[in-house]
Amino acid sequence: MGEQAVPRYSQIVAELRRRIETGELTPGDRVPSTREIMKQWGVAMATATKVITELRREGMVRAVPGVGTVVASPSRPVRAPRPAAAARPGTPPDAPSGQMSLTLGRIIVAAVTVADTEGLAAVSMRRVAAELGVATMSLYRHVADKEDLLTRMMDTVIAESPLPTDPPEGWHEAIELAARQLWDLFRRHPWLAPALSVTRPQMVTSALPYSEWMLATLHAHGLDLQSAFTAHLMVLNYARGIAVNLESEREAEAHSGLDSEEWMDTQEPALLAILASGRFPALSRLARAGYDLDLDALFEFGLQRLLDGLASLLEESSAG
Known part of the structure; x- marks a missing residue:
């Protein structure tokens, strides 16, 4: 044969x-x-x-997200779960086992690594335990449950990007700085935006300085505290609203094998067939010219329009 x-x-x-x-x-x-x-x-x-x-x-x-499929770092391969008592490579013979040396910090780092690499959906107590080479139940000595772990993950990554000790004097520069710093956080951790809740906010201690920064800045320039906090939520949710596309795009690409540009190519024939009817002349002109969706550019465009609106609100407040 x-x-x-x-x-x-x-x-x-x-x-x-x-x-x-x-x-x-x-x-x-x-x-x-x-x-x-x-x-x-x-x-x-x-x-x-x-x-x-x-x-x-x-x-x-x-x-x-926004780049495509790239070569993974050798430091973050997909590994099969190790037995709980197995020693890690390079561990001295008399070192304690994975379970005995387990710390809250190691658990959070492992969970963030999984979320950064594979997405929020991949994070589970079992998956994190496999990363650490320990029994799943051993994690519960350090975190109450997955929700507790997620809150600690958010607390940790936000704490990595503290706001400056001395804020800019102008409100425009101060709000712009905080908004861009949030966007950068969402960019580096695509899972963070969908994990954060606006309607049921988690107790993320490291996020409170952002709220205080926005609230104090706008209140100092004439807004009452209620309006200032509403403006803060508007800016936060604006950045978050665009950033949720980062994680959803990553998931869609993983399932389909197509990046956003390739997926759009598959939709083009159907779109052109609809536009050929002549019912949408403006869209037809745009399709002929082409449009490149850039989330960074979209964020910047919208941020400046929000800041323009806040400027008008602050002027009205001062006049009042």
Whole structure:
């Protein structure tokens, strides 16, 4: 009996794996998209999607919102769970076991790493325990439940970006600085925006300085405390509202194997068919000109319009 032919997708996976392992593609480098794989190897979309899915399963690549699929860092591979008593590589023979050396700090760092790398949906007590090489039940000696863990994760990452000790003198500069710092936090941790609740706010201690900063700044420039806090929530939820797209895009790309640009390409024929009716002339002109969605640019555009609105509100308050 002759040798069984290697599936086409396996051949492509092997080639891309070789490029990564030899350093031809280094951590952070973008790997060929599904569309590029289709063109380069002459395969169908389903095959190209299967290639990216397999590389993700192996932990060789990861999805980065707004960028695409990139080579994963060797320090964050997808690992199989280790036995609870197994020693970590490089641990001295007489070192305590994973469970005995378990700390709240290690648990939070592991959970944040999982969320940053694989998304909020991947975070579970079992998954974090597997990262640490301990029994799942051992985590409950340090955190009450998953909700408690999530609150501590948010507290930790927000605390990493404290506001300046001395705020700018002008309200415009102060509010702009805080808003951009929030956006940067959401950018670095895509799971943070959907995790934060506006209607049922969690007790995230490190977030209180942001509220105090916004409230004190606007109140000092003429707004009553009620209006100042409402303005604070408006700015916070504006940044959060755009940022939730980061995590949802990452999830959509992981499930479909297509980045946002590639997905839009699949929708283009249907859109053009609708626009051909002539019912939407403005949209037709825009489609011909092209539009590149940039979340950073969208955030900046909206932030400036919000600041313009706050300026008018502060002027009215001063006049009153």
